[in-house]
Each structure stands twice: as structure tokens, then as C-alpha cells.
Amino acid sequence: MTELAQQNGLFGLVAEELRAVETCLQAPVGGNGLLSSVARYAIASGGKRVRPALVLLAARACGAKEATRMVMLASVAEMMHAATLIHDDIVDRSPTRRGRPSTMARWGAEVSVLVGDFLYSRAVQMLVADEDLRIMRGFADATVAMTEAEVLQLQHLWNLTMPEPDYLKIVRGKTAALMSASCRGGAQVAGAPEAVIEALAAYGLQLGIGFQLVDDALDYAAREERLGKPVASDFREGKITYPILHVMAVASEADRAALVRLAGQQSIEEGDVAFLRALVERYAAIPATMRLVDGYLARARASLGALPDSPARESLLRLVDFVRERDW
Amino acid sequence: MTELAQQNGLFGLVAEELRAVETCLQAPVGGNGLLSSVARYAIASGGKRVRPALVLLAARACGAKEATRMVMLASVAEMMHAATLIHDDIVDRSPTRRGRPSTMARWGAEVSVLVGDFLYSRAVQMLVADEDLRIMRGFADATVAMTEAEVLQLQHLWNLTMPEPDYLKIVRGKTAALMSASCRGGAQVAGAPEAVIEALAAYGLQLGIGFQLVDDALDYAAREERLGKPVASDFREGKITYPILHVMAVASEADRAALVRLAGQQSIEEGDVAFLRALVERYAAIPATMRLVDGYLARARASLGALPDSPARESLLRLVDFVRERDW
Numbered sequence: 001m002t003e004l005a006q007q008n009g010l011f012g013l014v015a016e017e018l019r020a021v022e023t024c025l026q027a028p029v030g031g032n033g034l035l036s037s038v039a040r041y042a043i044a045s046g047g048k049r050v051r052p053a054l055v056l057l058a059a060r061a062c063g064a065k066e067a068t069r070m071v072m073l074a075s076v077a078e079m080m081h082a083a084t085l086i087h088d089d090i091v092d093r094s095p096t097r098r099g100r101p102s103t104m105a106r107w108g109a110e111v112s113v114l115v116g117d118f119l120y121s122r123a124v125q126m127l128v129a130d131e132d133l134r135i136m137r138g139f140a141d142a143t144v145a146m147t148e149a150e151v152l153q154l155q156h157l158w159n160l161t162m163p164e165p166d167y168l169k170i171v172r173g174k175t176a177a178l179m180s181a182s183c184r185g186g187a188q189v190a191g192a193p194e195a196v197i198e199a200l201a202a203y204g205l206q207l208g209i210g211f212q213l214v215d216d217a218l219d220y221a222a223r224e225e226r227l228g229k230p231v232a233s234d235f236r237e238g239k240i241t242y243p244i245l246h247v248m249a250v251a252s253e254a255d256r257a258a259l260v261r262l263a264g265q266q267s268i269e270e271g272d273v274a275f276l277r278a279l280v281e282r283y284a285a286i287p288a289t290m291r292l293v294d295g296y297l298a299r300a301r302a303s304l305g306a307l308p309d310s311p312a313r314e315s316l317l318r319l320v321d322f323v324r325e326r327d328w
Numbered sequence: 329m330t331e332l333a334q335q336n337g338l339f340g341l342v343a344e345e346l347r348a349v350e351t352c353l354q355a356p357v358g359g360n361g362l363l364s365s366v367a368r369y370a371i372a373s374g375g376k377r378v379r380p381a382l383v384l385l386a387a388r389a390c391g392a393k394e395a396t397r398m399v400m401l402a403s404v405a406e407m408m409h410a411a412t413l414i415h416d417d418i419v420d421r422s423p424t425r426r427g428r429p430s431t432m433a434r435w436g437a438e439v440s441v442l443v444g445d446f447l448y449s450r451a452v453q454m455l456v457a458d459e460d461l462r463i464m465r466g467f468a469d470a471t472v473a474m475t476e477a478e479v480l481q482l483q484h485l486w487n488l489t490m491p492e493p494d495y496l497k498i499v500r501g502k503t504a505a506l507m508s509a510s511c512r513g514g515a516q517v518a519g520a521p522e523a524v525i526e527a528l529a530a531y532g533l534q535l536g537i538g539f540q541l542v543d544d545a546l547d548y549a550a551r552e553e554r555l556g557k558p559v560a561s562d563f564r565e566g567k568i569t570y571p572i573l574h575v576m577a578v579a580s581e582a583d584r585a586a587l588v589r590l591a592g593q594q595s596i597e598e599g600d601v602a603f604l605r606a607l608v609e610r611y612a613a614i615p616a617t618m619r620l621v622d623g624y625l626a627r628a629r630a631s632l633g634a635l636p637d638s639p640a641r642e643s644l645l646r647l648v649d650f651v652r653e654r655d656w
Contacts, residue, residue, distance in 0.1 A: 033483070034479055034482065034483045035475075035476060035479040035480075084445075087441050087442070087445060090418075090437065090438065090441050091438040091441055091442060092438075093438075109418060109437060110418065110419040110420075110421075110482060111479070111482060113415050113418050113419055113441060113444075114415070114419060114475050114478045114479050114482070115475075115479070116441075116445075117412075117415060117444075117448075117471075117474075117475045117478075118472070118475035118476065118479065120445075120448070120449075121448075121468065121471040121472045121474075121475055122472055124452055124468045124471070125465075125468040125469065125471075125472050128461065128464045128465050128468045129465075131461055133456065133459055133461070136456045136464070137453075137456050137457075140449060140452045140453040140456045141453065143445075143449040143452070144446070144449045144450055144453050146445075146449075147363075147442050147443075147445045147446035147449055148363060148446065150442045150445075151362055151363040151439070151442050151443070151446065152363075154362065154438060154439060154442070155361070155362050
């Protein structure tokens with residue numbers, strides 16, 4: 001999707017800086033063969049580079065000229081993201097990530113724990129070298145929120161009666177917090193006034209919530225070859241997401257009971273996936289999720305009202321549409 | 329050993345601050361049941377609180393008066409230490425830690441990965457709130473060195489011909505780096521001059537190397553009930569430490585060949601442990617290790633020459649002796 005997004009011109013404005021980010025990401029380690037190989041494998045596992053693009057576009061939208069700090073910060077955001085993905089795959093025991101073996105499947109949980117730790121501590125080291133306390137604070141707060149959300153998600157595995165506020169807290173923490181910190185950091189690097197910084201942080205937060213909700217919808221709605229993982233992966237792993245919460249809220253007693261039985265098994269077979277998709281279809285859970293998405297995306301768009309017109313602001317607006325329309 | 333050390337008066341000078349550290353460590357999390365429980369379990373698994381004591385004694389030796397920042401920094405050092413222990417137990421698949429189930433054994437690798445991440449990111453958040461870039465830099469550098477060392481250790485599992493510089497790099501990274509950062513941070517909190525900060529950082533580094541080398545010797549020399557884990561745990565996990573490197577350097581060809589066969593099996597039985605201990609005895613590997621220790625500890629003592637006489641400096645000197653004599 002890096003290619004796709006660039007074809008669409010979505011990140012075209014910062015294409016040069018994104019290439020510099022790739023260079024920076026490929027050279028994080030000196031003198032340690034295994035660490036370097038695994039870190040590169042994890043980082044090269046593609047990914048959409050959404051967080052680096054958010055840093056860069058937010059910085060540009062605030063008039064940043066000087067690329068070096070933007071590129072450093074964009075790399076930090078992606079390294080933190082990669083670190084959490086590596087650890088998530090251990091937590092979820094995921095054999096694949098984006099259609100190829102996960103770092104854990106390829107190198108084992110032992111190495112993966114350490115490489116995740118390394119990428120995160122290198123990212124912190126880079127932030128410290130940059131010497132901007134406000135930016136550090138944003139990323140530190142985001143990583144605390146991320147780990148809190150991941151633990152909350154574990155606590156609610158297979159919990160069909162998870163309160164919606166807890167679900168939204170998980171969504172905010174696991175995805176939106178780092179996107180928000182990325183936008184905030186971009187604006188701070190550009191020396192934007194406080195109101196603009198906060199507007200971009202709000203944009204990143206709302207966009208991130210929408211992004212994760214779309215992800216949760218696609219898990220039931222998309223075709224497997226687009227997902228790079230099996231359909232209904234979330235449910236297979238016990239993660240109850242909005243489409244299922246919606247079904248639980250509106251379904252017939254019989255359908256709810258069937259769902260409760262299924263969750264009670266804590267193990268899903270292929271026939272169950274067809275049943276899950278049928279329930280999601282019957283109770284229009286995808287349109288319901290997308291209505292929720294639209295609310296967040298509308299607020300994301302509105303937040304950009306605080307910024308003057310610019311090509312970067314245009315790109316951030318188009319990114320909102322892209323989140324809505326994506327089936328990648 | 330917290331009790332033991334306090335009986336010995338080793339940390340008596342900072343007993344009050346150490347109690348404040350305990351309070352701080354017990355209250356790291358708000359509003360998340362599982363995270364809080366596991367973090368407390370991991371932190372309460374005892375430990376010697378050496379790193380907090382180093383922060384506090386270094387600060388006192390530099391004339392620090394105000395306890396709040398010292399206690400915060402001491403807590404940060406212990407949280408980072410706890411985070412690495414939690415992740416190490418995943419890496420080593422250790423069922424026990426200090427004679428009770430490891431966090432991983434008790435709560436699973438999934439939760440343990442996240443709780444380690446949480447403790448580390450909370451520690452970073454606390455450092456950011458303290459707003460001292462030099463202190464942040466010291467701890468960030470230490471955590472990068474720690475993860476690099478852990479990966480290097482994995483690369484050298486079962487490697488009887490590991491170069492001694494790599495072994496010492498592992499020892500420095502996995503133990504001494506954080507002890508050094510703790511001493512450095514204590515001196516920085518106290519506003520010590522640069523030369524004194526560097527002297528205390530050097531003290532912590534040399535002390536930490538000695539500390540880890542003693543640990544590696546005790547793994548073969550101590551009784552199981554003192555270790556809280558089986559004798560020769562390191563070899564069982566494939567970790568080749570100084571006593572074994574010494575045997576490889578001086579043993580007869582037949583003994584070396586037997587050791588190579590044993591390492592080749594990558595799995596050790598009780599009879600093998602007796603053989604390992606016999607080799608360690610025959611080739612005087614413990615005295616050889618302790619000679620190396622003595623060099624580092626002498627340099628640790630010498631580093632304290634840069635400081636004026638004080639009760640805290642006395643305690644740091646006694647800690648050097650204690651590292652030498654410990655069988656805990």
C-alpha cells in the first residue's frame with residue numbers, strides 16, 4: 001500500500017522525506033548481526049508508513065521547511081509502531097503479519113521480545129538526542145496508553161458483554177494514541193502555535209479511532225487475500241470488536257445465545273466463520289460500524305479547520321477519505 | 329537480602345528513601361486491575377533494590393538534600409530493572425525467579441511482554457516529567473546497551489569459543505550499564521560537577537561488571553537454596569560464562585572435548601551438572617573468576633577517590649566489599 005498510496009498521490013507531497021525515512025529505518029543498528037537482521041525484517045514487513053506520513057504532513061501543514069528533524073521524528077514513530085507490532089504478535093501468537101511469517105514465527109518469541117525492546121529504546125534514545133521535552137512527552141504518553149490498552153484487550157478476550165467505553169479505550173490506546181502523537185510531534189517540530197498543535201493531535205486521534213474501527217470492520221468484511229490474514233482473525237483470537245458488539249446489542253435471543261456458545265468454546269472452526277459473517281450481514285454490523293467511523297472522521301476533518309489552506313492540509317483531508325474507502 | 333543489607337547497615341543511610349521507593353513502586357498503575365496486579369507481583373518479587381540504593385547513595389555522596397527527585401529516580405531505575413527481568417524470563421523461559429514462579433510462569437508470556445513494556449514506558453514517562461535531558465540520556469543509553477547485550481547473549485548460546493570481549497560486552501550491557509546509569513543519575517540529581525558524575529558512572533560500571541561476574545561464579549559455586557534456582561542454571565540455558573571460558577582456556581584436551589560434547593547436546597542432566605562442577609573445581613575456575621572480579625572492584629573503589637569523605641561514600645565503598653563477599 002505504500003506504492004498504492006503514492007500512486008494516489010496521498011503521500012506524494014512527502015515522498016522524498018518518506019524515502020529518507022526508509023533509509024533511516026534500514027540503518028538502526030551497528031555491529032550486531034542478529035539484532036540488525038531481525039530489526040530490518042520487522043521493519044521491512046512493509047506496513048503503510050501511515051505514522052511517518054502523519055508526522056511529515058503535519059509538519060508541512062504547519063510550514064516546516066527543514067527536513068532532518070521531520071525525518072528523524074517520522075522514523076521514531078515507525079520504530080515505536082514496529083516495536084509494538086513485534087510484541088503484539090507474541091501476545092496474539094500470530095503466525096503471519098501482512099502475508100508473510102511474523103517476526104515471532106520466523107525468529108522465535110525470545111529474539112522478538114528483545115528486538116521489540118531494542119527498537120523502542122533506540123526510538124527513545126533518538127528522541128532524547130533531539131532534546132525537545134514536549135515531543136518526548138507526547139510519545140511517552142502514547143506508549144503508556146498503548147500498553148494499557150493492550151492489557152485491557154487481554155482482559156476482555158472472549159468477553160461479548162465488554163462495555164463499549166472499554167472497547168473505545170482499547171481502540172484509542174492501541175492505534176489512535178500513536179497517530180495522535182505523530183501529528184502532535186510533526187506540528188511541534190514545525191514550531192506551530194499551541195492551538196494548532198492541539199488541533200492536529202485531535203485530528204490524529206479521531207483519524208486513528210476511525211482507522212482502527214475500519215480495520216475491525218474489514219476483519220469481517222474484506223476478502224482474505226486483501227487482509228493478508230484469515231477472515232475473522234479478531235474473533236479467532238478472542239478479540240471482540242465493534243461489529244460483534246453491535247450484533248450482541250441488536251440480535252435475536254437465539255442468535256445472541258449462539259454467539260455466546262461460540263465465544264465460550266474459545267476456539268473457532270471454518271464453519272463458525274461462515275456463521276459469524278452471516279450474523280454480521282444479518283444485523284448490518286458493518287454499516288453500523290461505518291456510521292460510527294463517519295462520526296470520528298467528520299471530527300478529524302473538522303479539526304483541520306484550525307489550519308490554513310495548504311497542499312499538506314489537503315493531503316491530510318484526503319487521508320481521511322482514504323481511511324473511509326480503504327479495503328487494504 | 330533487602331533485610332540482610334539493612335541489617336548490615338549497607339543501605340541504612342538511605343533506609344527512609346528506600347521505603348519511599350517501595351511506596352512509589354507499589355502505586356504505578358491506576359484503573360487497570362490486571363496490569364496493576366502483575367506489575368506489583370513482578371516488582372514485589374523482591375530483588376535487592378541495588379539500583380535504587382545506588383541512585384540514592386550516589387546522590388547523597390554528592391550532597392543531595394532534597395529527597396523527592398532522588399526517590400523518583402531510584403524508582404525509575406528499579407522499574408527499568410523489573411521490566412528487563414520480566415522480559416528476560418520470557419527469553420530464558422525461566423519458570424522461577426528468586427524462588428517463586430516467574431511473572432511469565434504465573435501470568436503467561438503474553439501478559440508478561442505487555443507488563444514489561446508498561447513498566448519501561450512508565451519509567452520513561454516519569455523521566456520525561458522530571459525534565460532533565462542528561463538523566464534521560466543516561467537511562468536511554470543504558471536500555472539500548474541492555475537489549476544489545478541480551479541479543480548478543482542469545483547469539484552466543486552454547487558457544488564455548490565465544491571471544492572474551494563479547495562475554496564482557498554482555499556483562500557490561502546486561503548488568504553494569506543500568507548500575508552505571510543509576511550512579512550517574514544520582515550524581516546528576518545532586519548537581520555534581522562533571523568530573524564527579526563521570527567518576528560515579530565509572531564506579532557503577534566497574535561495580536556492575538564485578539557484580540555480574542560474581543553472579544556467574546555463584547551459579548557454579550553456591551548452594552541451590554541460596555541461589556533460589558538450580559545450580560548451573562546458566563549452562564542449562566546455554567549461557568557460557570567466565571568460569572566455563574576459563575575451563576576452555578586451560579583444560580586438557582579430553583576435558584575440553586567432553587565440554588564440547590555436552591554443549592553440543594544443548595540439554596543438561598543432573599549427572600552433567602556434577603561433571604560441570606568437577607571441571608570448575610579441577611581448573612580453579614572460581615578463583616580465576618574472582619581474580620577478574622577483584623580487578624574491576626579495585627577500579628570501582630579507585631573511582632570513589634574523586635569524592636569527598638562522607639557516610640554515603642563509605643556505604644558505596646562497603647558495597648564493593650559486599651559484592652565481593654556475597655553468597656546470596
